[in-house]
Amino acid sequence: MAATTESVKADAAEAPLLNKRNLTLGILLYLVFYSFIRWYEGVYGWSAGLDSFAPEFETYWMNMLYIEIVVEVILFAGINGFLWKTRDRKVMSITPREELRRHFHHWVWLVCYGWAIYWGASYFTEQDGTWHQTIVRDTDFTPSHIIEFYLSYPIYIITGTASFMYAKTRLPTYQEGLHLMYLIAVIGPFMILPNVGLNEWGHTFWFMEELFVAPLHYGFVFFGWAALAIMGVVNTEVMAITKLLKKDLA
Amino acid sequence: MSASQSAVRSRAEAVQVSRTFDWMILFTLFTAVLGGYHIHYMLTGGDWDFWTDWKDRRLWVTVAPIVSITFPAAVQACLWWRYRLPIGATLSVVALMLGEWINRYMNFWGWTYFPVNFVFPSNLIPGAIVLDVILMLGNSMTLTAVVGGLAYGLLFYPGNWPVIAPLHVPVEYNGMMMTLADLQGYHYVRTGTPEYIRMVEKGTLRTFGKDVAPVSAFFSGFVSIIIYFLWHFFGKWFAKTDFISDEAS
Numbered sequence: 001m002a003a004t005t006e007s008v009k010a011d012a013a014e015a016p017l018l019n020k021r022n023l024t025l026g027i028l029l030y031l032v033f034y035s036f037i038r039w040y041e042g043v044y045g046w047s048a049g050l051d052s053f054a055p056e057f058e059t060y061w062m063n064m065l066y067i068e069i070v071v072e073v074i075l076f077a078g079i080n081g082f083l084w085k086t087r088d089r090k091v092m093s094i095t096p097r098e099e100l101r102r103h104f105h106h107w108v109w110l111v112c113y114g115w116a117i118y119w120g121a122s123y124f125t126e127q128d129g130t131w132h133q134t135i136v137r138d139t140d141f142t143p144s145h146i147i148e149f150y151l152s153y154p155i156y157i158i159t160g161t162a163s164f165m166y167a168k169t170r171l172p173t174y175q176e177g178l179h180l181m182y183l184i185a186v187i188g189p190f191m192i193l194p195n196v197g198l199n200e201w202g203h204t205f206w207f208m209e210e211l212f213v214a215p216l217h218y219g220f221v222f223f224g225w226a227a228l229a230i231m232g233v234v235n236t237e238v239m240a241i242t243k244l245l246k247k248d249l250a
Numbered sequence: 251m252s253a254s255q256s257a258v259r260s261r262a263e264a265v266q267v268s269r270t271f272d273w274m275i276l277f278t279l280f281t282a283v284l285g286g287y288h289i290h291y292m293l294t295g296g297d298w299d300f301w302t303d304w305k306d307r308r309l310w311v312t313v314a315p316i317v318s319i320t321f322p323a324a325v326q327a328c329l330w331w332r333y334r335l336p337i338g339a340t341l342s343v344v345a346l347m348l349g350e351w352i353n354r355y356m357n358f359w360g361w362t363y364f365p366v367n368f369v370f371p372s373n374l375i376p377g378a379i380v381l382d383v384i385l386m387l388g389n390s391m392t393l394t395a396v397v398g399g400l401a402y403g404l405l406f407y408p409g410n411w412p413v414i415a416p417l418h419v420p421v422e423y424n425g426m427m428m429t430l431a432d433l434q435g436y437h438y439v440r441t442g443t444p445e446y447i448r449m450v451e452k453g454t455l456r457t458f459g460k461d462v463a464p465v466s467a468f469f470s471g472f473v474s475i476i477i478y479f480l481w482h483f484f485g486k487w488f489a490k491t492d493f494i495s496d497e498a499s
Binding site for chain 1: 255256257258260261263264265267268270271274275277278279280281282283284285286287288289290292293294295296297298300321324325328332349350352353356357358360361362364369440441442444447484485488489490491492493494495496
């Protein structure tokens with residue numbers, strides 16, 4: 001009887017398999033932050049973002065660019081550095097339950113990664129089309145680009161690398177080597193950011209109109225395909241979780 | 251890790267864990283496919299999808315199915331062959347269209363004030379359902395590519411006809427004959443408005459009058475078959491679970 005009571009107490013004290021608070025906060029963090037960003041560009045895009053030579057453009061847009069780049073570098077180094085520094089050096093000897101808990105935690109990261117990809121690759125990228133079809137650009141750093149290229153893309157890059165780093169440092173599943181599709185799912189979308197260099201060079205060199213299907217944009221298309229590599233990650237995860245649950249689901 | 255130890259405390263907990271993972275996987279797959287598919291589609295066929303004055307009887311009908319059958323074929327390759335889930339094409343297209351509709355409302359209309367009846371996205375859902383049904387019933391990639399791919403191209407225009415027909419009626423404006431969609435474009439000037447950029451009904455096919463759309467759809471279906479084959483193999487490749495060595499050489 002006493003042993004049972006102790007066991008129940010231990011269960012109650014144990015951390016939950018899925019930390020729903022982290023999951024909810026993660027999703028809300030992106031939603032609230034990007035809602036604020038959408039409000040900001042709605043107001044200051046029109047009032048301060050039409051002429052890059054105007055003083056208010058420097059105040060509301062260029063200063064935002066400088067701040068976000070600094071914060072992103074700090075976040076990237078901080079999060080990935082923390083995950084690496086606190087890595088589990090005995091990852092192959094954890095209990096199955098702990099492994100399951102870590103898979104859940106890993107999936108909180110992956111959910112956030114998918115969510116961040118949506119905002120970057122879908123929401124803010126197509127938005128760029130309508131802004132540049134409306135406002136003739138006089139700089140590479142337009143309000144739309146300052147949000148799309150230099151904010152939403154780095155944010156999904158930070159989320160994706162952190163997700164990969166978590167898996168590599170804490171899950172036995174990923175100790176075999178480097179998971180090829182996971183690498184592609186993270187590095188492919190990352191490569192969209194350097195491809196901005198080609199995009200801006202081309203827009204500056206050839207034309208300023210926004211023809212979205214122009215071959216100049218095909219680099220983005222190629223690296224966008226890499227999002228499909230999430231299927232390889234899903235398959236690996238399904239196999240790992242199945243292995244952990246098989247006995248109990250049979 | 252001991253193989254004899256269990257990760258869960260009961261069968262009920264195992265079932266709950268499994269269902270929770272299902273939802274998290276579905277959300278991640280949905281949003282990641284949405285992002286990749288959307289950036290692909292907007293940059294290969296986007297202009298024909300953004301504006302009604304680009305939604306012509308020739309290039310829109312030709313381009314949109316060819317560039318949009320890609321991700322559905324790839325996702326089918328994973329979901330059907332691995333999990334027997336006949337939803338790969340529909341899931342991809344629903345994801346894409348959700349992303350597009352949110353964007354057209356929140357940004358095309360909400361930020362730059364184009365009316366939604368000028369910027370609504372093309373409907374791709376009928377073709378996607380047919381692709382999934384053919385794969386489910388036939389269990390054959392070749393059959394899905396040939397019959398499904400052709401159907402995907404052929405169904406595009408009829409699938410959009412109820413929406414676009416009212417905008418293709420002719421109007422006379424300042425002594426010129428144009429469609430209502432052209433008139434919308436005339437009033438909503440964009441940086442991409444100049445005719446040297448706008449690719450609409452170019453060439454001599456237009457002189458064939460009523461046959462333009464069916465001929466374009468047939469050609470689109472033909473190319474869609476080839477693209478389906480290609481992207482089905484891409485999908486199989488992206489679904490691999492291989493590891494590479496992480497030791498520095």
